[in-house]
Amino acid sequence: MTPVAEQWGEALRTHLALGEARSPVRAAAAFSADAGFFAVAGRDDEDGWPYFRSVAGGPGDGSPDDVEALCTVCEEAVHPRGLRIAGVPWRRESREVISDAVxxxxxxxxxxxxxxxxHAMWVVRAGQDVCVFVLVDGESRAGGADEAPVSETRSLALDFASFxxxxxY
Incomplete structure (x- = not known):
């Protein structure tokens, strides 16, 4: 792992409370369309990569490249038709533009x-080429992501994007 990736991984863990017990965040990624992933982090040292990038398949298998999909997210702030990340189809439920207070x-x-x-995921476009993906822990309630963790994770995602x-960036 490069020093830059380690630095961003630590920033993700710190700002998104991934090391704390009962964190509402399952995994997170900070992504730059120009540089690829800065970092991916999972809760409690879990490997976060499987949530954001497919490991199966390869060139010519017919499935869209996850990094290409993430670039599209950065450019379009999540197209209403949805997208696939790591083989999982995601649909946009809401979108808003917020002015950073700082x-x-x-x-x-x-x-x-x-x-x-x-499962729910917040995507924050912090800059023209930078996106933050924050996966909400969907295991807190059977049958769907609890709204309390979704709301708490929204605040954490915006805080990290503000950072x-x-x-x-």
Whole structure:
């Protein structure tokens, strides 16, 4: 792992409370369309990569490249038709534009739900080429993502995006 990826991984873990017990965040990624993933982190040292990038398949298997899909997210702030991330279809449920209180820059925020609505993910576009993906822990309630963790995770995602905006991303 590169020093930059380690630095971003630590920033994700710290800002998104991934090391704390009962964190509402299952996994998170900070992504740059220009540089690829800065980092991916999972809760309690879990490997977060499987949530954001397919490991099966390869060139010519007919499935869209996850990184290409993430670039599209950064460009379009999640197209209403949805997208596939790591083989999971996600649909946009809501989208809003929020002004960052510190920098005044605009942050685009989208709530995605998977096909069976068991999981939720916040996507925040912090800059033209930078997105943050925050997967809500869907295991807290059988049959779907609990709204309390979804709301709490929204705040954490916006806080991290604000941190990125403050760092110049």
């Amino acid at each position: 920098t005044g820059s605009e942050l685009e925020l989208a709530l995605l739900r998977d096909g069976d609505r068991a 990125l905006a403050g760092q110049g």
